[in-house]
Amino acid sequence: MKQNYTSSSGTRWISTTVVAALLLFGPVARAQEGSQGNTTIFGGAQMTFFGNHNFVTGGGGAQPGVILTERASGNFGVLNFSGDNLTSTGASDAGYVDGYVRKYGTGTFVFPVGDNGFLGQFAASADGTMGAYFHADPNTAITSNLFTGSDYTALPNGGPFATSSVGANVDVVSTVEYWDIDGANATPLTLTWDAGSAIASLTGSQLNKLTIVGWNGTEWVAIPSRVDTISVLGGSSDLTTGSITTVAPLAPDTYTAYTFASLLVPMPVTLVKFTAVAENGTVLLGWSTTEETNSDRFEILRSTDGKKWAHIGTVASSGESKVLVNYRYVDRNPVAGVNLYRLKMIDRATDGDNAAFAYSGIRDVRVDGGLTIGLYPNPVSDKLLISNSDEVRELNLSTVSGTRIIHQLRPPKDGIDVTRLTPGIYMLSLTLFDGTISTHKIVVSR
Incomplete structure (x- = not known):
């Protein structure tokens, strides 16, 4: 209220x-x-x-x-x-x-x-x-x-x-x-x-x-x-x-x-996380469960309009679990533009019955179909260089938990200085002038 x-x-x-x-x-x-x-x-x-x-x-x-x-x-x-x-x-x-x-x-x-x-x-x-x-x-x-x-x-x-x-x-x-x-x-x-x-x-x-x-x-x-x-x-x-x-x-x-x-249908799994991230022309899907009961598999579905969904892959589930379990799937052939993803979580069929299932929420990712943005070196210890940096309008570097570390409207031509960052994994989000957004995993090492 x-x-x-x-x-x-x-x-x-x-x-x-x-x-x-x-x-x-x-x-x-x-x-x-x-x-x-x-x-x-x-x-x-x-x-x-x-x-x-x-x-x-x-x-x-x-x-x-x-x-x-x-x-x-x-x-x-x-x-x-x-x-x-x-x-x-x-x-x-x-x-x-x-x-x-x-x-x-x-x-x-x-x-x-x-x-x-x-x-x-x-x-x-x-x-x-x-x-x-x-x-x-x-x-x-x-x-x-x-x-x-x-x-x-x-x-x-x-x-x-x-x-x-x-x-x-x-x-x-x-x-x-x-x-x-x-x-x-x-x-x-x-x-x-x-x-x-x-x-x-x-x-x-x-x-x-x-x-x-x-x-x-x-x-x-x-x-x-x-x-x-x-x-x-x-x-x-x-x-x-x-x-x-x-x-x-x-x-x-x-x-x-x-x-x-x-x-209507009991959830075969307790889904606590589902993410989709564009990475070097592919899309990395990740999800986690904290409980699974009689679960059989996850089917990965992709759509461009939210109406017609195509099955693009399957990942076997743990079946029975009461602990945190992490899963991943890489879509190596996303379409140019917006890709929508959801999981179909399917139960094991018993006694010849049809298997029960439930859907996850939908995640969307934009994939650039033309201009290639490259990051090097990666892992990086000094400065991270961005190819075609003139096409980048804005960048955000964050921890994997989402805490923003660096925000700039235009990337420096001599690279992003990471010498003050604690070694570990970071996420770099780049927004191009055409509106395309891509997210990249960066490893900072010493």
């Missing part, structure tokens, strides 16, 4: 962001706006814990049980947890935050959020992440307004979220619950479930079909994720209780809402 936070007006409650005032309450709890049986944070106000909190015992300015925060769009209350490696304990259907929680600081934090008597926790590690749980059907996106006794309008902004609108390989989307999770900093996201989530019904009792999905504005799309062997809440994950985590970090703001879904 992308909202503007504004203070309430015309009420007898004064909204505050509680900074210096909170320090008056000691090391744990801070500002409480009011109380309606349990602790209540009204619209536009915030309350902050600077330490751990237990929902059974309360304390530090907060009563045991539910902490209620107003959810009105653009003017809601927030409970902050500020500090590194904080925890919230004792959360249950009788003790949680009914509304929005934000975390400041490092370390994975389990957000003790719930809605109308139902606990629905999630976990994230990035500083500034905020979220709320909605025990409601995404198709209506309406939950009770406990302040007025009526219902809120559809929340968050952008709702409702039709579960019939789904992306590739998504079968059924949960109609039990969803989360609004916000934040600009990338983080792994973990959703938890209990018996009320009806995961067995959702997946046909096939836990390997479970995935996290995000609403992208028009449809629910599958986010690569895997069930945690040990739940973030403790104990083994099964069809009744457990947790599932995204394979790679993402900025929570990427999607408007998150929930569970069942895949």
Whole structure:
């Protein structure tokens, strides 16, 4: 949810962001706006814990049980947890935050959020992440307004979220619950479930079909994720209780809402990386998996228009694996111009059935069909020379992890000085005046 936070007006409650005032309450709890049986944070106000909190015992300015925060769009209350490696304990259907929680600081934090008597926790590690749980059907996106006794309008902004609108390989989307999770900093996201989530019904009792999905504005799309062997809440994950985590970090703001879904076909592999790089007239494809179950092979597909795909090669998979496995394939005959690549990840067929498969995301690479750009010497210890350097408009030299080291609009005619670089592998991206971009692997040695 992308909202503007504004203070309430015309009420007898004064909204505050509680900074210096909170320090008056000691090391744990801070500002409480009011109380309606349990602790209540009204619209536009915030309350902050600077330490751990237990929902059974309360304390530090907060009563045991539910902490209620107003959810009105653009003017809601927030409970902050500020500090590194904080925890919230004792959360249950009788003790949680009914509304929005934000975390400041490092370390994975389990957000003790719930809605109308139902606990629905999630976990994230990035500083500034905020979220709320909605025990409601995404198709209506309406939950009770406990302040007025009526219902809120559809929340968050952008709702409702039709579960019939789904992306590739998504079968059924949960109609039990969803989360609004916000934040600009990338983080792994973990959703938890209990018996009320009806995961067995959702997946046909096939836990390997479970995935996290995000609403992208028009449809629910599958986010690569895997069930945690040990739940973030403790104990083994099964069809009744457990947790599932995204394979790679993402900025929570990427999607408007998150929930569970069942895949049409379980992913035979957990793909965590897929790259395509032009190199000396060829294209080097690389990908990595962290888990493979009954996987048979990868088929490499290439297209020039994204509609017609040609099979250009096959790489055998490990089959069964729970560790990081790296793969590579070289396309020695790419077409001039833009080349699109994707992987078809194919399962082993059993009992004569057709093999299940899933597609990776698409990667694009531009390959120059005319002018040849040469780099020498490579490996290099002093200066790296570029042939036809007059045709190069811009260069970027980066580490393999993507950290840019050198950026120049025109390469020097006497070569790129690498004497100050640490020996190792670097990536050089060259942009020509005709718009062609090529990427080259450079080895710096001494």
